[in-house]
Amino acid sequence: MPTDVENWKSEVYGNEIRDHLFEFAEQGFDSIPDDERDAWFERFKWWGLYHQRNGQEGYFMMRIGTPNGVLEPGQLRVVGEIADEYARGPGTNPIFGDAYADFTTRQSIQLHWIELSDVPAIFEKLEANGLSTQQACGDSWRNIVGNPVAGKDAQEVIDAWPVIRELNETFKGNDDHSNLPRKWKVSVTGSADGSGQGDINDLAFEPAYKEIDGEDVVGFNVRVGGGLSRNEPRLARDIDVWVAPERVSDVAGGISALFRDNGDREDRYNARVKFLVDEWGAEKVRETLQEEYVDFDLHTAGRDVREEYTYNTGAGERNDLIGIHDQKDGTNFVGLNVLVGRMGAEDVLELADVAEEYGSGEVRLSQRQNVIVTDVPDDQLDDLLDEPILEHYSPSPSPFMRGSVACTGTEYCSLSIVETKNRQVRYARWLKENVELPDDVDQFHIHLSGCTASCAQPQIADVSLRGMKTRKDGEPVEALDVGLGGGLGAEPQF
Structure with a gap:
């Protein structure tokens, strides 16, 4: 028997939730019927809204999806302005004050104390600046993660940013992939350091070489079924597939559809794809993908670079991308430590100023809840490092x-x-x-x-x-x- 959540989703889900959300915003929080609140709160997740804990009725956490952690010039400022204006609650945090943004372990942004009546105005400002909360939560494609400096990294094997952008454009708001049995976390990385953390994602594309027609071609090996939730963590399993960059969307869509059609919709505690891989095994996942979900012959796995993985290991000079590092264009990116990922709204705005003054204004977010200022020329580094805000968000912090x-x-x-x-x-x-x-x-x-x-x-x-x-x-x-x-x-x- 389908769960309550599955029944609620079958009644209203996906893009149509937005119209209802705006109606409730106009009429006020109390217009949501008491006996329907659990259902609507579950549906609101599809648009990035979680109702806060008991005792904070009427307030929501809002999650903003930033694929691969990329914030284009001007977008960090927009986040800071929204946090400063709307993310203020009735109390003050003794350490962080009363307005702040949280950077997450999936390269997203979370704001708290959001009132339903403010949601339309916030959405308008976000979307006017190329940002969105769509599918930031709920049983759908979540924010796609990867090497936060993709496209700029002097050491990457392949630039995965165009692939991530294509996946985001293809599957966000896609009705065929918007109602999955559970959340769907995807990692795509082209770097040799493993900074996509593919091992702990539902679906991972990791850099690998494949000999085709006598030449080494760089693409991605595919792993499925990783995750940490509950007391049953799993490492993603190798399904013996290598895919060229131009085919990633096809394979990702096939595996997403496979999960949609075969995942458990009767027991949410066992609905993640890791349990399907446990039941089927990697070989059956591959066979089913080939026979039912793609219309071309899948390559076997290529030669990966996993022996070089250092990200989040404590080993190597750039294992968490904190500090000063070379970009492929001769400039630098500077990783700043944001303790537990929380930054005051005023600091967000100040950092936006700094990123624009010394770099291109583009900022990247890492899976370690940190911020990276990109495109900083050599002759601007000393001035950047002298900025007062770097005393609080350091490129050379204490180990702890x-x-x-x-x-x-x-x-x-x-x-x-x-x-x-x-x-x-x-x-x-x-x-x-x-x-x-x-x-x-x-x-x-x-x-x-x-x-x-x-x-x-x-x-x-x-x-x-x-x-x-x-x-x-x-x-x-x-x-x-x-x-x-x-x-x-x-x-x-x-």
Whole structure:
């Protein structure tokens, strides 16, 4: 029997939700019938809106999708303006103030305290500047992730940004792929460092070489069924497919449709594609894709570069893209540490000024919740590094600051069990002042996730912290489940 969510989606879903959303915005939050709120809150996710936790009725988190973390010139400023005007609640965070933006582990942006009545005006401003919340949440194609400096990276094997752009244009708002059994997370990377984190995505395209007609051609190997949620993390499985860049959209659409048609719609806890791959095996996934979902012969897997993967491993000079790095055009990108991914609205606006003054104005977001200023000429580097804002968002942070990642937590999230952002800031600051690491250790990854949804990706950290409940003196209390030694790279492990 289909779940309630499946029934709600069958009644109203996809693009048609927008009209209803705007009607409720005009009539007010209370116009949503009490007995229909769960259904509408689930549907609103398709347009990037999550209702905040109990006690914050009428307020929403808004997620803005930024494919591959790319913010074109002017877009960061728009985010800062919206945060400053609309993302203000009745209270003030003791560390971050009363208006801010959160950068996520999927290269997206989240704003809090959004009122339904303001949604049409916010959408208008976002869309006028090339931004959107469409499918940022819900059972559909989520924000596509990858190497945040794709197209600019001097060390990339292939520029994956055109591929990501094509996928976003093809599948966002596509009715054939908008109602999936569960969320659909895709990674495409062309870099040799593994910065797309394909291992923990539902569908991953990773750089690989294939000999065709006697010549090495660069394209992508395909993996399916990774993910960290619940207590059953999986690494994406190799399905023995190599695909040329111009065929990525066809293969991605085929696998998305395969999941749409065969994923579990009766048990949401087992509906992610990782469980389908568990049941079928990689070989059957490949066979079904070939026989039913693509109309051309699939190549077998090519020679990958996974032995070079360093991103999020603590190894190598650019494993998290913090600091100053060469671009292929002779300029530089500068990665700045944003502690737990949260930046005040005024700082967002100031950073937009800095990016425009010293670079092209284009900014990139990483999966470690950090910000990258691009296109900075050599002769502008010293002046950029002298800007006061870089005292707070450093290109050379403490190892503990650099390694800190945290999800939204109980501050806003109804799923979370513990508060996360402020707690991780306190941990990082205490460790910075009290713990000395060896000189050759420039970062120490501590990921704090408020629950088993694992939005902070704790299983791939040196120290994994996940919120839980336990009992002390017979009474329920907050606690943290602690894990050690996770990481990605050539030999990923949880």
